[in-house]
Amino acid sequence: MIRCEKITKIYQTGDTGLVVLKEVSFEIKKGEFVAIIGPSGSGKSTLMHILGALDRPTSGNYFLNDRNMLELSDDELAEIRSQKIGFVFQSFNLLSRTTVLRNVVLPLIYDRNTPKNERQLKAEASLQSSGLEKDRWHHLSNQLSGGQMQRVAIARALVNSPDLILADEPTGNLDSKTGDVVLETFKRLNREKGHTIVLITHEKYVAEHADRIIEIKDGMISADRKRFSLLKDK
Amino acid sequence: MLFSDLTQEIYFSLSSNKSRSFLTILGIVIGIGSVIAMVSIGQGAAKNIETNIQSLGTNLLVVTPGSQKSGVGTMVRGGMGSATTLKNDDAEAITAQIVSIDAVAPTVSSRKQVKTTKGTNSNISIYGVNAAYQTVKNVEIESGNFITEEQSKKNAKVAVLGSGARDDLFGEGSDPVGEKIRIENLEFNIIGVAKSKGGTGFGSADDLIYIPIITAQRYLTGSSSLSNINIQVSQENLMDSVQEQIKTLLLVRHGITDADSADFTIVNQADILSAMSSVSDTLTLLLAAIAGISLLVGGIGIMNMMLTTVTERTREIGLRKSLGAKNGDINIQFLAESVALTFIGGIIGILLGWLVSWLITKIGGTATNVTSSSVALAFGVSAAIGIVFGYYPARRASKLNPIEALRYE
Ligand SMILES: Nc1ncnc2c1ncn2[C@@H]1O[C@H](COP(=O)(O)OP(=O)(O)OP(=O)(O)O)[C@@H](O)[C@H]1O
Ligand SMILES: [Mg+2]
Numbered sequence: 001m002i003r004c005e006k007i008t009k010i011y012q013t014g015d016t017g018l019v020v021l022k023e024v025s026f027e028i029k030k031g032e033f034v035a036i037i038g039p040s041g042s043g044k045s046t047l048m049h050i051l052g053a054l055d056r057p058t059s060g061n062y063f064l065n066d067r068n069m070l071e072l073s074d075d076e077l078a079e080i081r082s083q084k085i086g087f088v089f090q091s092f093n094l095l096s097r098t099t100v101l102r103n104v105v106l107p108l109i110y111d112r113n114t115p116k117n118e119r120q121l122k123a124e125a126s127l128q129s130s131g132l133e134k135d136r137w138h139h140l141s142n143q144l145s146g147g148q149m150q151r152v153a154i155a156r157a158l159v160n161s162p163d164l165i166l167a168d169e170p171t172g173n174l175d176s177k178t179g180d181v182v183l184e185t186f187k188r189l190n191r192e193k194g195h196t197i198v199l200i201t202h203e204k205y206v207a208e209h210a211d212r213i214i215e216i217k218d219g220m221i222s223a224d225r226k227r228f229s230l231l232k233d234k
Numbered sequence: 235m236l237f238s239d240l241t242q243e244i245y246f247s248l249s250s251n252k253s254r255s256f257l258t259i260l261g262i263v264i265g266i267g268s269v270i271a272m273v274s275i276g277q278g279a280a281k282n283i284e285t286n287i288q289s290l291g292t293n294l295l296v297v298t299p300g301s302q303k304s305g306v307g308t309m310v311r312g313g314m315g316s317a318t319t320l321k322n323d324d325a326e327a328i329t330a331q332i333v334s335i336d337a338v339a340p341t342v343s344s345r346k347q348v349k350t351t352k353g354t355n356s357n358i359s360i361y362g363v364n365a366a367y368q369t370v371k372n373v374e375i376e377s378g379n380f381i382t383e384e385q386s387k388k389n390a391k392v393a394v395l396g397s398g399a400r401d402d403l404f405g406e407g408s409d410p411v412g413e414k415i416r417i418e419n420l421e422f423n424i425i426g427v428a429k430s431k432g433g434t435g436f437g438s439a440d441d442l443i444y445i446p447i448i449t450a451q452r453y454l455t456g457s458s459s460l461s462n463i464n465i466q467v468s469q470e471n472l473m474d475s476v477q478e479q480i481k482t483l484l485l486v487r488h489g490i491t492d493a494d495s496a497d498f499t500i501v502n503q504a505d506i507l508s509a510m511s512s513v514s515d516t517l518t519l520l521l522a523a524i525a526g527i528s529l530l531v532g533g534i535g536i537m538n539m540m541l542t543t544v545t546e547r548t549r550e551i552g553l554r555k556s557l558g559a560k561n562g563d564i565n566i567q568f569l570a571e572s573v574a575l576t577f578i579g580g581i582i583g584i585l586l587g588w589l590v591s592w593l594i595t596k597i598g599g600t601a602t603n604v605t606s607s608s609v610a611l612a613f614g615v616s617a618a619i620g621i622v623f624g625y626y627p628a629r630r631a632s633k634l635n636p637i638e639a640l641r642y643e
Contacts (some may be wrong), residue, residue, distance in 0.1 A: 049637050052556070054556050054635065054636040054637045055635055055636070055637040055638075056635065074560070074561055074635075075560045075561060075562070078555060078558055078559060078560045078561075079558070079560070081555075081556060081557065081558045082557070082558025082559075083558070087556060089556075089640075093549075093552075093553050093556070093640060095550065095553060097250040097251065098246065098250055102246065106554070106557055107557040107558055109235055109236075109239045109243070110235060110554070110557060110558040110559045110560070110563060111558060116236065116238070116239075156557070
């Protein structure tokens with residue numbers, strides 16, 4: 001499903017260029033559940049933005065479903081983001097002064113394939129599975145706690161049941177119990193519906209929920225292995 | 235994105251940012267409202283002056299008693315001069331000796347207490363006039379007749395009411411022809427009512443009563459002095475030469491050798507016209523300048539509102555794009571939002587401008603005139619500013635990739 005070939009990202013700050021990703025190459029197959037771990041500043045979010053078609057690499061090629069994403073127009077990329085990708089931002093990026101439900105419905109208004117009358121139901125189902133208490137659904141997004149915002153962001157990413165779910169630290173602000181609920185949701189989507197899931201985390205414990213763990217260090221892949229318990233099973 | 239989604243998004247966007255929406259609309263309302271109100275005052279004044287000028291009559295020269303120095307002002311105030319240097323003989327001499335004149339209408343005027351038989355009581359200007367006055371000053375008759383040659387020669391006790399005086403004494407729209415009034419305890423028969431000359435403000439030409447000039451001099455003023463002599467010249471291009479001839483004639487008659495110390499003033503209608511229109515031009519210019527400034531201030535307000543929200547809006551655009559919005563979706567939403575704001579503000583502004591000019595007329599008594607061109611100008615400028623500054627940053631932001639837009643500062 002995902003194929004990265006020598007992806008390099010350089011941020012130009014003043015005269016000097018900051019190389020954040022150095023010729024990163026890897027593949028992720030349809031239906032995989034992958035965790036990316038690495039120290040802060042190693043380039044995880046940057047990579048994730050490229051995978052989500054939100055940003056373009058400085059060089060290299062990125063294929064999603066065998067289409068070269070660098071050759072697509074803005075509108076074609078928007079169409080792919082709308083149809084295929086659910087993105088959970090590390091900093092949530094909710095629409096402020098807007099209700100939780102409205103935030104979750106938002107991706108659907110840009111999706112021609114969801115009839116208007118189904119939006120509300122889909123949004124509610126998605127919020128349900130993200131574990132956000134029902135009495136918060138009509139609150140404004142800027143009146144929520146960090147963990148609650150995180151769950152809204154997750155619900156918004158899942159609302160269109162996209163083939164590819166990209167989650168940047170989705171459990172970073174959650175206690176272990178709520179975190180587990182979210183992770184179980186991801187797992188279920190992966191097992192039962194075959195969604196491909198890539199999640200970024202700092203915690204080994206969270207990474208252990210995935211089937212495959214990619215480690216990034218200084219903009220390069222330093223390890224790429226099956227889950228420890230899977231290895232043990234063999 | 236469906237049309238219903240678009241309207242809904244605009245509604246949510248405007249209502250969830252109430253103070254931003256409110257301030258933007260306020261800028262537009264003030265810009266448009268003040269322009270419309272200002273221009274309406276200017277236009278109203280210009281129109282008012284125009285009707286006043288038309289009510290003067292055509293090809294008119296006015297001789298007033300008193301020195302040259304008081305000039306046009308004397309005429310504008312109605313010429314009820316304190317000086318008594320003009321006499322009936324002067325008017326007769328002009329009629330007899332000057333050629334190229336159509337008519338001469340000497341007048342005396344003074345304010346007197348007027349009573350009706352029903353007991354209504356009012357202080358009204360009484361004009362002693364001859365029959366020629368009607369043509370010289372364009373007096374139109376609404377009912378009855380104007381004073382005739384014969385009546386003005388004898389001292390007939392007849393009166394023609396101006397429409398304002400009629401309204402005062404007998405009530406609006408009534409026809410008092412045939413009734414009687416008392417001026418200074420003399421009884422007069424009402425023989426006619428003059429049509430309204432329109433025009434408000436200085437020296438309304440409707441609040442007066444005409445009576446024969448001899449009657450006025452004998453019973454009311456008690457002298458042969460005149461308040462002024464109105465002379466209608468037969469052709470416009472003879473105005474200046476006739477004016478000179480009259481001046482020479484009167485100087486000789488009054489035994490004055492030095493033209494600068496003349497004890498009378500001759501005002502040419504063209505002088506009055508140019509004096510009045512220069513006043514109205516200055517006024518219009520001044521108001522237009524004020525209106526221009528308020529439009530500018532309103533415009534800067536709108537611009538400022540739109541630009542200060544760019545950062546926030548750019549992030550929002552990044553977010554919407556990351557969720558699958560196409561550039562077209564973004565552009566149409568932000569364009570429609572600006573259009574909605576400017577239209578709401580525009581309509582309120584037009585209504586407000588209208589209301590203000592209506593109040594100015596109602597309370598201040600100044601005529602105003604809301605013209606469609608001022609509405610179009612005010613609306614056009616504000617709409618252009620609102621739409622350009624609402625739409626342009628959005629268009630720019632929609633060209634960024636989502637991550638750049640989300641990080642925008
Ligand atoms: N727009 C930018 N301009 C310049 N440098 C940037 C920009 N975005 C990120 N960086 C730099 O790129 C590096 C990698 O950032 P990135 O957000 O990918 O890290 P990360 O691995 O997600 O870290 P964390 O675990 O803290 O979220 C950082 O050093 C950061 O300073
Ligand atoms: Mg990160």
